[in-house]
Amino acid sequence: GKKNLNRLERSDWWHRTPVKDIQGVAVTIDATTTVNDAVISLFLEDVGTLIVVDEEHHLTGIVSRKDLLKVTLGNAQAASMPIQLVMTKQPKVTTVTPEDSVYEAARKMIYYQIDSLPVVKETDNKPNLLKVVGRVTKTNIVKALIEVESEA
Numbered sequence: 001g002k003k004n005l006n007r008l009e010r011s012d013w014w015h016r017t018p019v020k021d022i023q024g025v026a027v028t029i030d031a032t033t034t035v036n037d038a039v040i041s042l043f044l045e046d047v048g049t050l051i052v053v054d055e056e057h058h059l060t061g062i063v064s065r066k067d068l069l070k071v072t073l074g075n076a077q078a079a080s081m082p083i084q085l086v087m088t089k090q091p092k093v094t095t096v097t098p099e100d101s102v103y104e105a106a107r108k109m110i111y112y113q114i115d116s117l118p119v120v121k122e123t124d125n126k127p128n129l130l131k132v133v134g135r136v137t138k139t140n141i142v143k144a145l146i147e148v149e150s151e152a
């Protein structure tokens, strides 16, 4: 890694580093997945949010652990419900592109009070369809910051 980063270079890191350098794999499910199976995925994949996609991996929604808690509390039928009824739906999902800066991703997560963002690419000739190519979380950013700091 790069040695002896000065103060200026470190603050520049936020703006210079693209999301694609720190993003992780998107854990995805489809809209017909039941609440029961979504909860199992959260545990098996060890994530806090699941990204909902169609057959072609286009973004259709996102579901967090609190969304799942809320629907299951006091509702015996909830486990068999499709995630479609619980998720935050497109176009309400906040996203970033691989070329956006880490700063932009961090800014969006703080501003919208969310823990993760799907990383998406626009599809040619279908402007409303966003292809999911990854996921960026607050943890990804903190880890990358620690790496930069320990290289300094």
Ligand code: ADP
Binding pocket: 048, 049, 062, 063, 064, 065, 066, 067, 087, 088, 092, 093, 094, 095, 113, 114, 115, 116, 117, 118
């Ligand atoms: P949790 O609520 O489990 O702590 P979040 O803070 O990430 O997780 O999610 C809060 C709410 O925002 C949930 O209702 C979730 O569906 C929604 N949400 C999560 N990520 C996004 C996103 N990238 N864009 C829009 N809404 C989101």
